[in-house]
Amino acid sequence: MTMQYLSEMTDEQTLHMYSGHPMGLFPSSKDAPRVVVTNGMMIPNYSKPDDWEKYNALGVTQYGQMTAGSYMYIGSQGIVHGTAITVMNAFRKKLQKGETNKGKIFLTAGLGGMSGAQPKAGNIAGCVTVCAEVNEKAAVKRHQQGWVDILVFDLDELVDRVRIAQEKEEVVSIAYVGNIVDVWEKFYQDEIFIHLGSDQTSLHNPWSGGYYPVGLTFEESNQMLRTDPENFKTKVQESLRRHAEAVNKHTAKGTYFFDYGNAFLLESSRAGADVMAENGIDFKYPSYVQDILGPMCFDYGFGPFRWVCTSCKESDLDKTDKIAEKVMLEIKANSPEEIQQQMQDNIKWIQDAKKNKLVVGSQARILYADAEGRSKIAKAFNDAIANGEITAPVVLGRDHHDVSGTDSPYRETSNIYDGSKFTADMAIHNVIGDSFRGATWVSIHNGGGVGWGEVMNGGFGMLLDGSAEAEVRLKKMLFFDVNNGIARRSWARNEEAIFAIKREMDRTPNLKVTLPNIVAEDLLDEII
Numbered sequence: 001m002t003m004q005y006l007s008e009m010t011d012e013q014t015l016h017m018y019s020g021h022p023m024g025l026f027p028s029s030k031d032a033p034r035v036v037v038t039n040g041m042m043i044p045n046y047s048k049p050d051d052w053e054k055y056n057a058l059g060v061t062q063y064g065q066m067t068a069g070s071y072m073y074i075g076s077q078g079i080v081h082g083t084a085i086t087v088m089n090a091f092r093k094k095l096q097k098g099e100t101n102k103g104k105i106f107l108t109a110g111l112g113g114m115s116g117a118q119p120k121a122g123n124i125a126g127c128v129t130v131c132a133e134v135n136e137k138a139a140v141k142r143h144q145q146g147w148v149d150i151l152v153f154d155l156d157e158l159v160d161r162v163r164i165a166q167e168k169e170e171v172v173s174i175a176y177v178g179n180i181v182d183v184w185e186k187f188y189q190d191e192i193f194i195h196l197g198s199d200q201t202s203l204h205n206p207w208s209g210g211y212y213p214v215g216l217t218f219e220e221s222n223q224m225l226r227t228d229p230e231n232f233k234t235k236v237q238e239s240l241r242r243h244a245e246a247v248n249k250h251t252a253k254g255t256y257f258f259d260y261g262n263a264f265l266l267e268s269s270r271a272g273a274d275v276m277a278e279n280g281i282d283f284k285y286p287s288y289v290q291d292i293l294g295p296m297c298f299d300y301g302f303g304p305f306r307w308v309c310t311s312c313k314e315s316d317l318d319k320t321d322k323i324a325e326k327v328m329l330e331i332k333a334n335s336p337e338e339i340q341q342q343m344q345d346n347i348k349w350i351q352d353a354k355k356n357k358l359v360v361g362s363q364a365r366i367l368y369a370d371a372e373g374r375s376k377i378a379k380a381f382n383d384a385i386a387n388g389e390i391t392a393p394v395v396l397g398r399d400h401h402d403v404s405g406t407d408s409p410y411r412e413t414s415n416i417y418d419g420s421k422f423t424a425d426m427a428i429h430n431v432i433g434d435s436f437r438g439a440t441w442v443s444i445h446n447g448g449g450v451g452w453g454e455v456m457n458g459g460f461g462m463l464l465d466g467s468a469e470a471e472v473r474l475k476k477m478l479f480f481d482v483n484n485g486i487a488r489r490s491w492a493r494n495e496e497a498i499f500a501i502k503r504e505m506d507r508t509p510n511l512k513v514t515l516p517n518i519v520a521e522d523l524l525d526e527i528i
């Protein structure tokens with residue numbers, strides 16, 4: 001039905017999608033979005049995981065996930081890029097100036113749909129990646145597809161292979177077929193120093209096979225899951241406690257551990273693992289957004305801008321890569337020191353993007369850029385479509401995992417510390433604001449990435465057809481889409497965002513954002 005509506009609609013109608021149900025075509029105008037998508041929007045008191053089971057079974061709601069629910073999914077390319085940026089910046093935090101990533105170890109888990117991107121990202125970052133995967137089939141598949149270089153089935157063999165890789169300073173990714181907890185414990189016992197540690201098992205879904213407990217084989221776990229789910233839950237919690245204990249032993253020796261947005265720390269804390277900070281409120285370890293992507297990227301407006309060439313031609317994608325590189329180089333020449341590193345990492349990414357062979361299906365590309373970068377790249381694409389250099393329209397979008405659009409207290413907005421991380425006003429403003437500034441479609445979902453009831457995330461799609469109207473739309477909408485998020489982060493007193501929004505106000509006279517007045521810490525201590 002949805003395809004039918006899309007094929008017959010005019011540009012004076014809008015299709016309204018209610019959690020997968022096409023409610024119908026309603027009269028609108030040429031300037032309105034062609035599609036409005038909502039997924040899983042609930043009355044807040046009815047947004048617990050059990051409510052999802054019930055209302056999904058009734059067929060009245062559905063889980064939107066993130067870009068998939070917005071018709072903006074481009075395969076693993078997005079996560080490879082985001083993970084590469086995260087790993088490179090994590091190493092910068094850990095290593096001394098001048099030290100390289102060569103021979104340094106990144107240990108993590110999961111070779112599934114998204115987690116399978118980790119070894120490729122590790123290779124792009126130039127380190128030794130060890131990734132445990134309990135499901136042999138998944139590991140073998142990732143190996144055959146070239147996502148991971150080496151498969152190892154035995155722990156002693158793994159230790160030997162890692163030592164060789166370190167000695168030779170190889171850039172290599174190694175999949176260990178088995179449980180991640182065994183690897184953390186074995187590396188401690190055999191004194192292998194882990195520089196970076198993380199985890200990407202599916203802990204947003206811990207009781208239904210997202211996380212496999214140590215001590216059981218993959219088959220034994222699946223059997224228990226079917227016959228004795230309560231016992232399985234107990235085993236998962238025991239395993240998480242053991243997992244966290246092993247991580248703690250390594251971090252005491254200097255390992256940098258970060259939560260990679262899979263709810264590892266949240267579920268470990270719920271299982272009673274030793275992962276809480278001394279204040280009993282925060283976790284012992286920062287999430288990657290708190291420490292890395294938040295302050296280094298999102299607060300400056302850098303986030304996963306993406307585009308799709310509707311011609312489906314590789315040659316058009318090649319042209320867009322070249323255009324984006326040229327624009328980024330021009331911007332970098334006049335950029336402040338604060339954002340030079342991000343510009344440099346992304347110029348390198350776009351230069352190597354084709355070589356990394358990440359396109360699956362649609363001819364699509366991802367690149368972290370700020371408001372200026374996104375707008376200038378989009379304008380350059382629109383000009384190239386107008387003059388025929390690019391042969392057909394280009395659709396712009398972004399991952400929801402961005403500076404704005406997504407309110408997610410355990411991930412995208414986890415580096416908001418003024419208490420507002422449990423609000424979801426930003427996501428709603430993004431969707432409404434984008435819709436009347438020229439988005440071709442807008443979307444908002446409850447759930448996505450970290451789980452139903454835990455996040456509101458929104459996105460958009462925008463068609464560039466080379467017209468003058470498209471140029472007006474892209475400038476208005478991309479500006480708002482990014483700066484709405486920076487403004488919200490600045491109001492939460494994030495220094496980098498205050499810097500970025502002030503810079504934007506200097507450039508844009510009719511932007512007037514309410515700035516925070518910073519209260520002296522000692523005054524606050526006295527009052528509270």
Ligand SMILES: NC(=O)c1ccc[n+]([C@@H]2O[C@H](COP(=O)([O-])OP(=O)(O)OC[C@H]3O[C@@H](n4cnc5c(N)ncnc54)[C@H](O)[C@@H]3O)[C@@H](O)[C@H]2O)c1
Pocket residue numbers: 079082109110111112113114115116132133134135138178179180181200201202203204205209210211212213214260261262263401449450
């Ligand atoms: N940070 C981000 O940007 C980001 C992006 C996408 C997804 N995620 C999150 O990452 C998680 C993984 O996503 P996915 O799509 O790859 O899920 P997935 O279920 O496809 O893959 C997870 C893999 O982990 C393996 N696994 C589970 N327990 C294990 C254990 N104890 N030891 C070794 N292997 C184990 C499973 O066999 C599975 O193959 C999810 O929670 C997701 O929400 C984060």
